[in-house]
Amino acid sequence: MKVAYIASEVFPYAKTGGLGDVAGTLPKELAKLGNDVKVFMPKYNLFSEIDYGLHYQWKIGGILIPIADRIHSVHVQKAYLPESNGKKNSKVEIYFIDCPYYYYRYRVYTDDPDEDERFILFSKSVLEVIKRLNWSPDIIHCNDWHTGIIPLLIKDQPQSGEFSYSNEKVFERTATIFTIHNIAYQGIFDKHTFEKAGINPKYFLNGGHGEYYGKVSFLKTGIMVSDIINTVSETYAKELLTPEYGSGMDPFLNLRKEDFYGVLNGVDYNIWNPETDKLIPYNYSKNDLSGKLKNKKYLLENLGLTFDENIPLIGIISRLVEQKGFDILNEVLDEIITLNAHWVILGSGKRKYEEMFAQLAQNHPKKFSAYIGYNDEFAHLIEAGADMILMPSVYEPCGLNQIYSLKYGTVPIVRKTGGLADTVLDWHECLSEGKEIGTGYSFVNFSGSALLQSLKTAINDFHNKDLWRKIQLNGMEKDYSWQKSAEKYMELYKKATKRLNNGSS
Known part of the structure; x- marks a missing residue:
């Protein structure tokens, strides 16, 4: 399968929590299973292009992304995800969306008034890059609210004469999966946010896919529009269907209950292993404690x-x-x-x-x-x-x-x-x-x-x-290990593809 893996943070380039760890490891395990995987993230000014071998993508060139009343210039850099030991690179390409206006702030998340615009630009830029690569993904794997509008962008049926990614042949057979790493973070913004993104207003009005108590929620959008939704453990998936744990999203997850799964995160035993850990003075094993x-x-x-x-x-x-x-x-x-x-x-x-x-x-x-x-x-x-x-x-x-x-x-x-x-x-x-x-x-x-x-x-x-x-x-x-988790994600990818082909999305 061709898998576009999209996240706001990817280790070792940027990490604030578990999402960064997952995004830095799972794509490599998916690639080991024979998939063609490309990762996409913003280019923050938290690390040096030279240190991580980033190269400007001349063939893609500059991209102009409209948001609200402004046009922003975006460039793309590429590298390869490093292996966990850091000594060599994997075969997984990672593309960085480079727009200093939005991402050169020395933080991954800012709470600035334009936080919605930062991830609108990221979402639209990723789709533009995929178009210019002429690479048709079978799966777009979105992570957390920062990518929640991507499934809507590729399915949005526009008003007459307007541009839409849903009309792009490259996304014609692309299924979407949306992973919730923490339900507490929901990407809630002003009601005009969809207007800034150029998304059809019908998705906001009258309890539309993105509307949440008079505001826009990127998380709800991802839940309502993606082909398959999952979270990062089976018990957490069950808990999210309840008011106690659902943080207000439980009604929408219950609507999508048949398409909602739990897949436990894995860990990288190349890093976390007492037999080989180079950060501890004495190595040991279960045979000798x-x-x-x-x-x-x-x-x-x-x-x-x-x-x-x-x-x-x-x-x-x-x-x-x-x-x-x-x-x-x-x-x-x-x-x-x-x-x-x-x-x-x-x-x-x-x-x-x-x-x-x-x-x-x-x-x-x-x-x-x-x-x-x-x-x-x-x-x-x-x-x-x-x-x-x-x-x-x-x-x-x-x-x-x-x-x-x-x-x-x-x-x-x-x-x-x-x-x-x-x-x-x-x-x-x-x-x-x-x-x-x-x-x-x-x-x-x-x-x-x-x-x-x-x-x-x-x-x-x-x-x-x-x-x-x-x-x-x-x-x-x-x-x-991540291998087991990657195999379970492959099962979800197949379910997402089947759901799309059956015309259920």
Whole structure:
């Protein structure tokens, strides 16, 4: 298949969250399955063209894109996605939409008044580039609200005499898939946004595909118009159909329920693997865990905490925001302080959470260490040196740190939601069914008391070394590689193509 993969951020060029990781890895796995994959993203001024081998595309040349009352000049640069080890390039082409007026702002997302225009231009430019390449994709794979109007642009039936991508032969047999990475971000703008994009007003009026409480939502547009919709875990897909988790989009997802799927994100084991990880001092494997204990000793000593192999080290690696569940942690801090455990926290975000953890480290320097910010090497070291990782999220579309932790023999303690529910099997829940297949600990109720009980249970089990080793090995044997996810996306591509051919879109 020919697959156009479109995202607002792609690692290593730009990344603010999980979308960047996915967009930097999934296209390469799709290519390994025999697909012709091209990636498209904006050219931000966050990285150097020279460092990543970008080349101006003379054959494409300049492109003029109208938005509202202005014409913007767009140019295109191309490179090849680097392999995960960074030593060579893959065969996957990546095209950068270069328009300094919109993208040279030193941030991926700006909240500027013209944020809608930035991604209107991106969406229309991608379609123009595909036209000029004379490359007819079988699938256009859109990601999050930033690309939500693309399916509408190629299906928009214009008023008489107006230009429309739906009349372009290159898109005649192109099916669309729309992936929601986080439902909370919806691309909601002023009601005149579709006018700026030159989209037929009928899609806004009278509850049209893009209208959302008198405004325009790019996310709703993608949901209503794409051939297939998916999100990044099976449980999160089920949750999004409910008012509790759907963030107002659940009525529209329920309308498209038959075309809505969950596909768990994968991880890149070339990067996250304790056997080969170059960012940790001691490599180890499921056959020999001695290196993990050495990493714990190294980590604790460098943090100024006393090493004791019988005292568990609990890690937190996270964005420090409401979604991650730190309010319920705060509820039971007095009890947590009394637990016989060491803690290491790495993250940044909302000031109240940064101050909460910084204060903990200051007031209890023998138990807590906090690094406010982000450091990739430190994240790897925590995964390798900690005994447990805590993720008490309010909701979690997929989550990656719990998957990294499983591979590193670092036992996850998670709230049972979204991708956390799909990847972490509660030890005692499995044991009650007569199965010793658990890989961690989970709690259902979003409360401090439920979190505290899971922590106490995990700490108690930690002292049973045979049991603990069993849980570690269960996790380390799990395979959440991107290959499996890519195969599932291929199934969705086939469904999207079939739906288009059946005339259902």
